[in-house]
Amino acid sequence: MNILEEYKSVNKQKNIEFRYYYRLINKKFNGVTAYGIEVERKDYIGSKNVNLEREKIDVISPEKEDVEKMLVKIWNNQLSPIHLVDVLGAYVDDNVCKFNI
Numbered sequence: 841m842n843i844l845e846e847y848k849s850v851n852k853q854k855n856i857e858f859r860y861y862y863r864l865i866n867k868k869f870n871g872v873t874a875y876g877i878e879v880e881r882k883d884y885i886g887s888k889n890v891n892l893e894r895e896k897i898d899v900i901s902p903e904k905e906d907v908e909k910m911l912v913k914i915w916n917n918q919l920s921p922i923h924l925v926d927v928l929g930a931y932v933d934d935n936v937c938k939f940n941i
Contacts, residue, residue, distance in 0.1 A: 895921040
């Protein structure tokens with residue numbers, strides 16, 4: 841897995857800071873470059889990391905531009921890692937045919 845792009849978002853609530861990372865990733869899949877998304881959330885109280893959540897879908901589409909658009913949408917809407925599969929699942933299912941398996 842390679843990280844090609846990364847977007848970051850930081851939010852604060854009371855004494856907790858939530859840092860979100862949205863990454864465009866790629867890897868080889870059946871001889872084709874497949875693009876995917878990884879979302880990570882780290883929670884901090886002061887400088888201490890108190891929670892980490894991470895989820896990824898590493899094979900979404902062979903078309904980088906399509907996955908980049910999706911990445912920007914989920915970054916703009918500050919999607920949590922725990923909802924990544926729920927939100928993108930149908931899109932991933934629709935794009936599997938692009939791999940010509």
